[in-house]
Structure formats: C-alpha cells, structure tokens
Amino acid sequence: MTQQPVIDLSPKVSDEIRKTTCYMCACRCGINVHMKDGKVAYIEGNRDHPVNQGVLCAKGSAGIMQHNAPARLRAPLKRVGPRGSGEFEEITWDEALQIATDWLEPIRAKNPEKLAFFTGRDQSQSFTSLWAQSFGTPNYAAHGGFCSVNMAAAGIYTMGGAFWEFGQPDWDHTKLFMLFGVAEDHDSNPIKMGIGKIKARGARIIGVNPIRTGYNAVADDWVGITPGTDGLFILAMIHCLMKAGKIDLHYLAQYTDAPVLLNGDENSSDYGLYLRDEDGKQQVIDRKTGKLAPFDQPGVRPDLSATYTAEGITHRPVFHQMAEKYLSDEYAPEAVADRCGISARRIRTIAAELARVAFDEAFELDHAWTDFRGETHLKMTGRPVSFHAMRGISAHANGFQTCRALHTLQIILGTVEVPGGFRFKPPYPKPATAHPKPHVGVNAGAPLNGPHLGFVHGPDDLALKEDGTPARIDKAFTWENPMSAHGLMHMVISNAHAGDPYKIDTLFMYMANMSWNSSMNTRGVMEMLTDKDANGDYVIPRIIYSDSYSSEMVAYADLILPDTTYLERHDCISLLDRPICEADAAADAIRWPVVEPDRDVRGFQSALCDLGAKLGLPAFVNEDGSQKYADYADYITNHERRPGIGPLAGFRGKDGTKSGRGEVNPNQLDRYIENGGFFVEHIPAGANYYKPWNTAYQEWAVKMGLFDAPQPYLFSLYVEPMRKFQLAAEGHGDRQPPDHLRDRIKATMSPLPIWYETDQTGNAGYTITALTQRPMAMYHSWGSQNAWLRQLHGHNPLYLPTKLMQENSLKDGDWARVTSPHGEITVPVMEMAALNQNTVWTWNAIGKRKGAWALDKDAPEATRGFLLNHLIHELLPPKGDGLRWSNSDPITGQAAWFDLKVKIEKAAPPSDSKPEFDAIKSPVGQGPNKLAWKVGK
C-alpha cells in the first residue's frame, strides 16, 4: 500500500471571531463571523446564543455573499432621469442630507402629516417611530399590515401575545404540535430546532396547509385544507371538544373571561359589555359565596354558570355565549366538512387526538407557584399540546377571526402558559390594555402627541379627524379597519396617489420593495409612483428611499440614502421593540460593525440621527440645538425611554452590573460585544409558567422594567372592544360609522371568534386559490442576488396539483396563462401531487425586474421568475355601489394576499414570463462572471 498524503488536520480557522446578530431574515440568530486579514471569511451560528444555539440556516451561512454583493449601493444618489428610469448621480452625504432637510423642514413647519414615513422589514421600530413622532407626522408604520398583523393583533387582544416573537411551544414537554399554514419564514431556526427536538422524543406533528412542503412534509399527519377555511375547521374542533366536555374548566374559570358577566339587555347601550365594578374591574360570581366579586379578588372562585340579575337586567357569563355559539350545529363537523375539504370523520379524529393528548397525557411539574389571587399551587399541570401559525392563516380577509379561533382552541384546552403548551416570551404576556393607543394629534412644528400605533378599545380610540375623515394616510384605525394595530403600509402609495384622505408631499421609505414584490398591483404602483399631474409634476411630489441594495424600488425614488450591510452596522434588538427573548428568559442583542464599510454609506438609523438634528427634532437635538446622538450607537447607549430604561436591558448602570433598569452605561456596547453580542436574564424557576397570573413572574417583570406595576389579567375569549364597535354600528354612541359600513361591522366584529367567507365579488369563474410562500433558504427579495442562494431557488414555477395539470393538458415545463379578476400572468408550470386539489402556489419574491439587484438582464429570476402580485389588487373589484372596498381584513386591514382566486389555461411558451417590464438602469452595474471566494491564502 502506498503512503497516503499527509494533510494538515488542524489548519488555522481564522484570525478572530466577531460575534454579532444575523439579518439575513427576521429570525435574528447569533453568528460567529470568522475574520481573516480583516475580511469576512466564514459565518457560523453562535452556540451561546438563545435564539439559534449554534445552528444556522442557509441564509445565515450565505451572509458572506450578501455582505459582498455587487448590488450594494455605494453612495447617496440623486435622481437625474425620469422616475423609474434608474438614472442617478452620486452625491455626498452633506448634499443628500441638505436636500432632505430642504424638503422636510417646510413640511414640518406647516403640515407635518405631509410626510409619510413607512419602514419595511425594520428591526428598529422603537427608534424610527421615535423619529417620526418627533417630526410630528401621524403617518408612520412598518410592514406589519401586509405581513401578519392579524396574528399579532388577534393574539394580543385575546391573550396578550401571539406566536413567534411573542411566544413559542414548550418544545421540551409538548407531545403534539399542530401547525397551521405557511410558517417557514418566521422564527425559522427555532421552529426547525423545535421540530427536531420533538421528533427526537417521538412526539408528533399535525400540519394543516394546502401545500405539503417544508414543515408539513415532515408532519406525521397532513391536512390539505381548502385555503381560507382554517377558522371553520378550528371552530368545528371547538364544537367537538365542547360537546364532549373536553375542555379545561378549571383553567377557563380561573384564568379567562369565561366566567365574566355580560350585560344581557338588548336595549342597553352596554348590551354585551362586561359587567364592571366601580374600579372598572370585570365582575364574576364567586362560587363560594354566590355573590358578585371582581375577577381578581383574593380567593375568588369564578362561576362559569351562574347568572346575575339586577335592575331587571340579566347578566350571563361569557361561557354561556360560547356554549350557545359553538355547540350549534352550524359548527358541527358535518356542516363544515365540504367547505374545509376535510371529512367530518377526520375533523373528529383530530379533535379527539387533541383531547387525548391534552387530558390523558397531562402531567405535573413540581414547581410551586402563587397566583394573582394569592392562592399557592404546589404543582404545575402540563397539557402537552401546542400550536403555531403565522402568515398562512393571517393573510386572509377573515384572518383576524381565524387567528382568534386558534387562540380560543388553545385556551379551552388549557394549554397556554402551562407546561407542554404555548409559552410567552418577555415582554409578553402583555394585554392589549397595557399597550399604547394610536395617536394622531398633529401640531405644526411640534412632535406628535404620542406613539402612532397601538390598540384601540372602542370607537373613541379611532384615528379620525374632527370631521370624521381618516387622520392617517393609510386610513388605519378607521371604520374600514378599526383594529389596524400595525398600520397599512400596502395602502400608502395608493392613497397618496389618490389624494385620499389627503395629499402628501414626501414619501419616505426604508427597506420596503414597494415597486415590486412588497406591493399588490405592482404595475399599478409603478404607475402611481411615476404619474404626473396637469402641471407635469409628480402626483407624489417627493420620494426618499433607503436601502442597502439596488432593489427595484431604488429606481422610483428621487433621493437615495444608502444603508450599510448588516455586518457594517450598529443595531439593537430591543426589549422596547421586537426582542429575541425565550420563554425562560429576557434577552436582547446588538449588531456592531464587524467590518467597516468600504463605500460612502451610513446605517439608516445613523443617517436619521443626522437628519433629525438638521431638522431640529426635539428628540435628536440637545438644549443648545446641537446634534444629540452622533450616530445610532450613541443613541443605543444613551437614550432613555423612561428613567433607567433604555434600548438595551443588559449591562446597565455605571459599572454595567444592572439588568433591566439602571443608569446609562457608557461602555454598554463593549460589554455586549464581550458577551457575544447579546444579553440574557433568566426567569427564576417557578416564575416561568402561568406568567399572566404568576405573582413571581409579575414581580420579576417589574424588576426588569418590562412594566412598572404587576398587571395580572384574564384572557379575553370575548374581545369587548369588538362589541363596542358593533354597538356603534347598531346606533349607540356619538361616534358613528358611515352607513355603508354598518352591516359589515355588525357581521365581522363578533366578540367571539367566527368564520365568514371572504368577499367573493368578481370571483365568478375564478375557482382556484393561488398562494405563495418563501423558500426556507430565502427571505425578502435579497435572496435572489445572493450568488449561493440563487443557485438553490433561481426561478419559480407555478406548482399545480395533478388534477389541474391533467384538466389543462399540462406537463412540466409547459406555460400557463393565469388570470385573476385583476390581471394576467403567463408563467412556467410544474406538477406537484402533495397539494390541495384546487390550489396552485409559487415561491414568493424570486421574480426580479430586469436591471435590478446587479443581476444580468437574462437572469432566470427576470426571464422565468414571476410575481403573483400582478394578479392581486389592493382594492376588490367594483361592486356597483359606487364604492371601492379594500382587499384586506375588515377588522385589522391586513392585506388579504391569500384570498387570490385565479383560472388557468395552457399558453404557448413566450420568450419570457409575462408581464414583461423594461429593464431599469442599474446604479451599481452588474456582478462579476466568476467567484472563487477564498479570503485566506
């Protein structure tokens, strides 16, 4: 045998590891960036990090290609050609900031609302909203309105938190995990880790999704439901469970509003509202005394059954209404089976399995805890059933109520905040009443009167002007969508173009590809952005945009503020905002420049510190008018939201020893860097379940500064604010909805979850549902410029079920014309058997405009890739009533992406997918034709 080669088994790995936070998606994993010769050589997951514990997804590992992407913008740009052409000249930052100041200063002095400032996949909303508030415009939001506001808002109104950033399954104890809809693109690594964990334990997964990919591909059972009927399926399971008494009565009585009394007088203006005491507390009947008591009275045993009559008015507990509604045959499996595409037998089987695991596999943890009524429990009862859902069930016009139904299912099984169930992550649980209300008080030259976004609790909280017209450009918090907690970014351009409710002057956007994949009606949006009035002026007069990359949206702005890559910037993943906490710990994190930019770019937040100071915004200048924060890092370190509470909770106090509350620590960022880029404070044992009601948790949360006093509350199976909107629609109160909305408000604003068919106007003949999802290896349109990731998903066929392939005589690689009531696309198709028979789907945001992202004009993303967005309008087709109705959830305004209905026919193969658009001129040229990316030599 010949001698085998001698190889170096211990080569040097890197000069240094710099630990920061990933930004290849919204998951915010910790990463180890290996440096060689001052350059990024390799990126891996940080084992110590609470989010990803060392693992990293494809996106994260491909960050090196993102950081070095040829599509990076290089310097501020001023538009020199017509909008949409992509013709720019590079300018200095001084010039760019002066242009922006010259535009914005006069607006602020007279009409601050004429600035519409919307940020996209922003992870600094507590900062950008502060900037907008200080400017004084009411027109601020991020992208939640077109993402998953239904999930977030439904969760907060129902139980003080939702999935993902708000909470997670108890992966260590759950035995049955039920997943609804597409969920692969949020909380991506933690869910994969969780699935791996429970599979290794032999626990089981049920996936409910028209498409059997990703997590549904590994689910033990797959339910290929008819899109948009999840709520009906869930309510049928609730029907089965209630009918069989397989509900956690003790939990419902002690921790929810099921025993809270409701006014039963049909003529009263309080009809259907909670009975409250003088302190405004919800009232129940105490089973021990048979008398009225506030819900939180020490020792009270709320009665789920007893009614209370006073002054001729009978008050009945919420539980009665639930029983009446859900025991009704309307929700019997047989009644819903056809619409859901799931047999009645199967609905029962799944409900029975939930019941079996929740009750027959219940277990106890030996943790004593004391509840908010002062009762000490020696053990914690576990109900090992957990759920998760995200955009799949959110992005329908019945999404809010569907999400509410899912939370109700969890709650009646008694699985929320118990071992084995769903657990909140700090700063949640936090009831809707603990959140701000929306503020729209505009004063020329002065800040807004409070935070923009929040939770309404009735008509009085709507964002309406004195004349009843919308105060916000996106018409958030109006009668059209009263509970639009995240704003409606997808309506901003359309409304600004229409001058409805009013005209604006400057549209300022960040990280939102609105002229392409982030808008409905993409071609229409391009036309609105370039449309001119009779004087030859742009209808939307000025557009400022900030992005790191040469996205499609860049071409439509007048001024570009180039952002850094995520490895070149400071950020804070803050407890004031969207933190990275775990169910057992509060946590936050930073990004820091592990490499300095080699281009004339600035982190967007630092640019806002500069611009805020030039504009003299109170939050951004010192008393002498000088610039307050030199850059974002300075803000992160020195800003205090309340005394002792800043953007970062860790290493506070002069010596860095305080957590949560504490004085500013000038060395705080260094301490984060030393600690691996994050901070974790664990919740003490015994405080980490039953958090909304657990005295030990509440006290810990106050100590950490999550809130200022204990705030125990009951879960709201019944959302009283919704009843208040119904009462207004019934004619009660001074603030009245317009007549054309009365019936819809009455019908959709049910305070108990319902299911309704979404508006099918114009859909006659369009019988197929068309959906999108993101590949797990991509997020945002960023992925397609990534040299490694685009080799995984470089184009996106439309996947058709076998039945539709056969009906249309299609085979793989053929092309089809796909038509909706709004538009038409011609795209390549591929067969997929594991797919609901009446559903087609494709990967989202793969399709690219020619000339964007430094890709070749013949890149498959541009020639064969496509967007379904061309088929979706922000408005429903005209109904003949002279009105145009928004294509969104009537409760929250969430964009109803997944209500799209289409028809399909075979088409002759075109040269490129249709519609085609002219190439835009690239401000950055095109990427190289070869890569061999080895940094170390």
Add this chain to the structure above:
Amino acid sequence: MTQLPARTDKKLGLVIDLDTCVGCHACVISCKGWNTENYGAPLSDQDPYGANPSGTFLNRVHSYEVQPNQGEAQLIHFPKSCLHCEDAPCVTVCPTGASYKRTEDGIVLVNESDCIGCGLCAWACPYGAREMDVAEGVMKKCTLCVDRIYNENLPEIDRQPACVRTCPAGARHFGDLGDPDSAVSKLVADRGGVDLMPEQGTKPVNQYLPPRPKDRLAAASAEDIDILAPFLEPVAQEATGFLGWLDRTLEKL
C-alpha cells in the same frame, strides 16, 4: 487504478434522518462556506449573477414526491453528499492515485495536487456525489470536514462537519459507524437505517434513517372502528339541550 485500504480503523460518516429533514438547505450552504474557505481550492461559481449560475457544491438537497398506494402524496427531502463507501468505485477508478480512502477513518478524499481533472471518478460514482470545479479543474467532494473534525484550533464541541453543526432540525449526525456502540450506530439500529442503493455494492458508510409512517390519523379516521371516538363522547344527549350540557359539564369542577 488506485487501491482501497483492506480495512480502516474507523468508519466515519453521516447518519441523515429523512423523517426530520425539512429541506432547508442549511447544510448545503454551510458546507459551501466552510469548504470554499478551507480544504483545497475554493468552491467556485460560474456566472454567479448571470443567466446560468452554476457552482460547485459538495452537498445538495433533492426533494422527491412519493405517492403511496393509499393515502396522500408525500414530499421527502433528501440531502446527498459523498457516502464514503467502503468499496468506493471512485477511488479504484482514479488513474493518478489522487482519490484515496484514508486508512485511519475511511474518509474518501481527493489529493488535489495529483488530480488531473479527468472526471472518471465522477462517472464511477453511482450517487453523483462528486463535482468538478470548473475554475480549478480539480474534482471536489465531501471531505467530511477532515479539516474540522480533528482541528485543535476548534473547540472540541465544534470538531464535527459543518453540515452537522449547522443543521437546525438536528437531522444530521456524525460519528464512527464502524463502532457498534457509537451513538450513530445505535441510532441506525433503533431507527432501521439503510444503505443508499445497496445493489450497487459500494457499501456506503453514510446511512439514511427512513421517514416514519405518515398520516396515521387519516388512516384511523378511515377505519370503521374509530379508536379515538371515546375521547369525544358527548357529555349530554341532544334532548337535554344547553342547560343539560352546562350542568353535566360543570359537574367536573
């Protein structure tokens, strides 16, 4: 022709759990990143921003639809890299001795300085697990991260292949499949791990754990006797109505 060792001290390899792999491609890109920067020539990409991007990858994930005789179609994610076969035809076919199987641990490697880029090994491999790097003109393949697993510059816990370290679902396992007491060997025994294409006679070291049976609840609901029915026994008969239900239900409290 190059000889295979008569035996190797260890049989290092991967165990890949097809029941758990969600098809996320994390392993693919982590592998690309590590092996671009480390052992041998970088894994190059041709036309990376153009019409036909094509690069070298040592590990790829394929997805296959399976239509069982009964029940719904299924989708299986199937990661594939070199299986470090005991009877590796890619080694015996190599005209220069560049391809070899290490006697210490059984890892199949290419000594790039001896590789002439003839591509015979790629033809010989029944799994399509080798890829010619177009820029360098040498054959690339999974090294099982031979420059990680013994690397004293890495913390001990990180001395495993990049794909295993990164896999979010924990679907990839690394160890000595020649040691029946190793964790990976036990996992293979417990879960009925299988050789890929055993009929090829290559005796692959890597093992695949098959997906567990799917859609058992669907099957249960199709059977005449519903084993879960007792869990949904109504608490009250219809005739007694809501109040009857309420009373009977609340008796449990």
